[in-house]
Amino acid sequence: MTTEPEAPSIPRSLERNPVRVVAAPPRTAPAQLAFTRRIALGLVGMLFASLLAILNEQVTAAALADIQGAFLIGHDDGTWLTSLFEAANVATMVFAPWFGITFTLKRFTIGAVLATMFFGLLCPFAPNLPTLYVLRILQGIAGGSLPPMLIIVALRYLPPNLKLYGLAGYALTATFGPALGTPLAALWTEFVSWRMAFWQIVPLGVLCCIAIQRGLPADPMKLERFRSFDWIGFVTGFPAIAMLVIGLLQGDRLDWFDSGFIRVMFGAGAPLLVAFLVNEWCQPVPFFKLQLLARRNFTHALSTLLGTVILLVGMAAIPAQYLAIVHTYRPLQTAPLSLFLAVPLLITLPLTAALLNTRRADHRWVIATGLALMFVTCAMGSFITTEWIRDNFYLLQSLQIVAQPMVIMSILMGVTTGLPPTEGPFASAMFNSLKTFSAAVASGLIESVGTAREHFHSSMLVDQLGNRPLMANQGVGADYGLGQLAHRIHEQAVVLTSADLYRVMACVAVALLLLVPVLPVRIYPPWSTTPPASH
Known part of the structure; x- marks a missing residue:
């Protein structure tokens, strides 16, 4: 079997000639620091900072109806609270690693946590809707700076035998964090106050700052990097990604390309993205190092990540939407379903990391x-x-308790194995921005397919009813009967649409399965970079 290519070894002729060895160019990679309890504390702080960013995003989205009611804004205006936040969040992840290296991981992360907390504290006091929009954009920029830092720190400070466990901590932000969004939103809105959807990050943020300040080493700032700042990449990449995310999240509401606004978002965003990628290929110090795609496992991991995020978003959204529409569940009633998935992940993720940390796996x-x-x-x-209620989804969630760690941890292993710490920022920028952009793609896909299939099923059900005059006459004999009939048709259309969405998700899973025997190659745990003799 083939293995992931490693750095070239020193030829034997150099080993025999000490003069030539001395003359060889020095290695620029930083030396591996000893892993101490203090650094472990800093890593925990970085983990909580990433979790804070995810919870801030998920809880406010789950509590959006209560936030809209508190500010007396309608549904259409409320959707912009999510769209603007997500656009700023995704676009920032592309550039955050560069700024993190320049200002040092420690200072940049603490600054981003403080900014996220500050803007969250101000949001409930916004005097009008435009001010709230601005605060959400600023909070999206601050929050988007946090998740990429965790991968960089894990690659830099964790010893090889612990790297996969550190990545399991990062995987919590992609699985455990989103699953906590609905339960926490239900807790705050039902029993405390809608304002806690914004303020609940403050206690965790304070702990993050203390742990990072005490744990991570204080590196010197590298402000000289601004001399080679990729301005072309910044002015093309940031608006490109923001426009595409807004187009994806607002597309279904505005009827996609029938809307001039959506045409502008995609028509301007797509060429800017192409210009950004071309520029990054030619840049000596880029934000995206596209040359990493030459590594087969890296390419496979990013390709699978796109589909996996679609699966995760879809399999979380379909039950929630079904229960809310058909059985009028509020977040409080759907919270046990999310907790049933979230809590066991604290066990299955480390177990999966332990499995992948063996040479046989x-x-x-x-x-x-x-x-x-x-x-x-x-x-x-x-x-x-x-007939399905919440209890019918527990078996489906049970499978996800095992499936999600297997997929996410394998993707992270493919991205990071054989990657030197100096390339960690590039990998982190590409991985995190694609992960969050994929969530926007998933939302657009689910809303678009869901709307189209619901309209189709509603039309088919009405046509079938019209072909049965006796049943129609019995069902619409009174105004109350007409309302009941309309409700039944809508209910059945939602059920059929949910089934169709599950079938779409199944097709995505099959497509990802077909990539496995073709693209990735055999790799080994970070502590064991050379394969056995039999390989």
Whole structure:
């Protein structure tokens, strides 16, 4: 079997000639610092900072209805609170690693945490809607700076035998964090105050700053990097990604390309993105190092990440939407379903890391098993009926407790194995920005397909009813009967749409499965970079 290419070894002729060895160019990679309890404290602080950013995003989204009610704003205006935040959040992740290295990881992360807390504290006091929009944009920029820092710190400070466990901590932000959004939103809105959707990050933020300040080493700032700042990449990349995210999140509401605004967002965002990528390929110090795509496992990991995020968003959104529309569940009623998934992940993620940290485990088989379980979940969900309640989804969630860690951890292993710490910022920028951009793609896909299929099923049900005059006459004999009939048709259309969405998710899982035997190659844990003799 083939293995992930490693750095070239020193030829034997150089080993025999000490003069030539001395003359060889010095290595620029920083020396591995001893892993101490103090650095471990700093890493925990970075983990909590990333979790803080995810919770800030998810909780406010889950509590959006209560926030809209408190500010007396309608649905259309409320959607911009999410769209503007997400656009700023995703666009910032592209550039955050560069600024983190320039201002030092410690200072930049603490500054971003403080800014996220500050803007969150101000949001409930916004005097008008435009001010609230500005505060959410600024909070999106601050929050988007946090998740990329965790991968950089893990690659830099963790010893090889612990790197996968550190990445398991990062995986919590992609699995455990989003699952906590609905329960926390329900807790604050039902029992405390809607303002806590913004303020709940403050206690965790204070702990993050203390842990990072005490734990991480104080590196010198590298302000001289601004002399080679990639201005062309910045002025093309930031608006490009922001425009595309806004277009994806507002597309279904504005009827996609029938809207002039959506045409402008995609028509301007797509060429700017192409210009950004071309510029990054030619830059000596880029934000995206596209040359990393030459590594097969890196390319496979990013490709699978796009589909995996679509699966995760879809399999979380479909039950929540179904229960809310068909059975009028509030977040408080759907919270146990999310907690049932979130809490066991605290155990299955480290166990999966331990499995992948052994030489015998092939990450290709692990990711294939996880994707197969996701396919089974979607196939089972496609049999949904109006009789399903919350309890019917627990079996589906049980499969995800095992499947999600397998897929996410294998993706992270493919991204980081064989990657030197000096390239960690590039990998982090590409991985995190693609992850959050994929969530916007997933939201646009689910809303678009859901709307189209619901309209289709509603029309088909009405046509079938019209072909049965006796049933129609019995059902619409009174105004109350007409309302009941309309409700039943809408309810059945939602159920059929949910089944269709599960089938779409199953097709995504199959497509990702087909990539496994083609693209990735065999790799080994970070502590064991050379394969056994039999390989």
